[in-house]
Amino acid sequence: MKYDSFKIVGTGGAGSRIVDAAAENSDFIPYAIDTDLHALSSLKCSETICIGSNRFSGIGTNGDMASAQMAADEDTEALARIISDASLLFIVFGLGGGAGSGIAVSLANAAHKASIPTVIFGLSPFSFEGVERDRRASKAIYAVQKTGAVYAICPNDELCGTESNPTIKFSEAMNIAGRKMAEGISMLRNIAMHPGYIRIDPAAIVSTVKKSSGQFFFGTASAYGADRANEAAQNLKKGLSAALPQTGAALIGICGGDDLRLSEIATVMAGITSAVSHGTEIKMGTVVSGKENTQITVSAMLFRSWKDSLGGIAECQEGGGTTIDAAARSAHAAQHMIPGRFNGTRSAVAGGEQLDIPTYIRRGIHIDSVR
Ligand SMILES: Nc1nc2c(ncn2[C@@H]2O[C@H](COP(=O)(O)OP(=O)(O)OP(=O)(O)O)[C@@H](O)[C@H]2O)c(=O)[nH]1
Ligand SMILES: [Mg+2]
Numbered sequence: 364m365k366y367d368s369f370k371i372v373g374t375g376g377a378g379s380r381i382v383d384a385a386a387e388n389s390d391f392i393p394y395a396i397d398t399d400l401h402a403l404s405s406l407k408c409s410e411t412i413c414i415g416s417n418r419f420s421g422i423g424t425n426g427d428m429a430s431a432q433m434a435a436d437e438d439t440e441a442l443a444r445i446i447s448d449a450s451l452l453f454i455v456f457g458l459g460g461g462a463g464s465g466i467a468v469s470l471a472n473a474a475h476k477a478s479i480p481t482v483i484f485g486l487s488p489f490s491f492e493g494v495e496r497d498r499r500a501s502k503a504i505y506a507v508q509k510t511g512a513v514y515a516i517c518p519n520d521e522l523c524g525t526e527s528n529p530t531i532k533f534s535e536a537m538n539i540a541g542r543k544m545a546e547g548i549s550m551l552r553n554i555a556m557h558p559g560y561i562r563i564d565p566a567a568i569v570s571t572v573k574k575s576s577g578q579f580f581f582g583t584a585s586a587y588g589a590d591r592a593n594e595a596a597q598n599l600k601k602g603l604s605a606a607l608p609q610t611g612a613a614l615i616g617i618c619g620g621d622d623l624r625l626s627e628i629a630t631v632m633a634g635i636t637s638a639v640s641h642g643t644e645i646k647m648g649t650v651v652s653g654k655e656n657t658q659i660t661v662s663a664m665l666f667r668s669w670k671d672s673l674g675g676i677a678e679c680q681e682g683g684g685t686t687i688d689a690a691a692r693s694a695h696a697a698q699h700m701i702p703g704r705f706n707g708t709r710s711a712v713a714g715g716e717q718l719d720i721p722t723y724i725r726r727g728i729h730i731d732s733v734r
Contacts, residue, residue: 369450369568371394371455375463383408386409393410396445418430423461426499427461429465431466451565452482454467454481455548486540504516515581522540523543546662550583562648568646579664580606580664581665592630612643612666614646614647620654620656
């Protein structure tokens with residue numbers, strides 16, 4: 364299998380715009396799928412696929428996720444073409460609409476059937492979008508959970524910093540949140556495909572995703588100036604404070620210009636490793652743009668539930684997160700009892716460590732035989 368065939372797909376209006384923005388100044392071509400022909404025609408970089416024209420006549424679904432899913436399920440050829448030869452599939456969409464959610468769920472189901480590991484990023488609606496959007500978003504999260512993909516719920520509010528910027532305009536908020544998401548996604552992809560000085564092997568990324576299940580957490584932070592590495596790490600940690608102590612495996616990307624210093628990489632990594640528990644599997648990569656860049660950006664994917672190198676399944680304890688997050692996690696917990704390494708037992712995890720595994724194996728301690 365080719366491990367470097369990562370495919371990036373945006374579904375619905377938000378997802379399509381975000382992957383299109385991620386592809387600007389990059390060398391990959393994302394797929395954008397929607398029922399809305401007009402929305403697709405405004406994209407610059409993506410291969411566009413309009414589905415369900417019989418049902419929706421080339422316009423949006425007006426929030427009808429179920430019909431969008433039926434339309435996508437009928438369009439098996441388009442879905443099969445996208446997932447063929449993919450080693451890893453990324454799907455991005457805005458929760459709370461119809462087309463994005465329905466198509467994402469169908470695509471993730473098709474990928475699951477074809478044994479292609481899938482990573483979903485769902486942007487949850489801004490708080491000002493109202494209760495109905497929120498209700499639809501929760502419904503979509505429930506459907507996403509059942510696909511078998513790993514998924515992150517990225518609140519639009521947090522991505523654009525709505526709380527710290529109460530006067531921000533709606534369109535500006537959309538753009539900032541979308542741009543941050545796009546930056547994070549393209550960086551994680553570039554870490555595998557465009558090695559800077561430190562690369563994460565694409566096969567290692569595929570393996571981390573395959574070993575993970577359920578919800579993961581995604582964050583991204585940028586900073587400028589003399590203390591930029593420390594500031595970016597602290598901002599990232601602030602956004603992910605509930606998730607970091609519960610992380611089993613993490614993929615970290617650090618992006619900077621030619622002026623990125625080794626000591627700055629060390630600062631970022633020290634900041635992150637001090638916040639995760641001992642034994643967390645961390646893979647880190649850098650992307651160096653080649654030009655001087657006053658900015659440093661750090662992105663992280665934190666996986667809670669993962670299979671350790673000995674094949675056992677571990678899950679860290681519940682806690683923290685946003686409201687929709689919390690709903691998603693409790694539904695997930697109710698659906699899946701995570702088995703321990705011994706028949707009929709639950710996983711015993713404390714501080715991110717799988718306690719069913721003897722301490723000397725967990726810690727990699729070599730014991731000489733004593734006669
Ligand atoms: N950050 C960001 N979020 C967006 C953008 N457009 C939409 N969203 C979010 O995504 C949610 C879903 O909206 P869309 O993606 O437009 O909906 P859709 O999937 O196309 O669904 P229908 O149009 O109802 O078929 C919205 O409630 C917003 O929270 C965008 O450009 N940027
Ligand atoms: Mg739409």
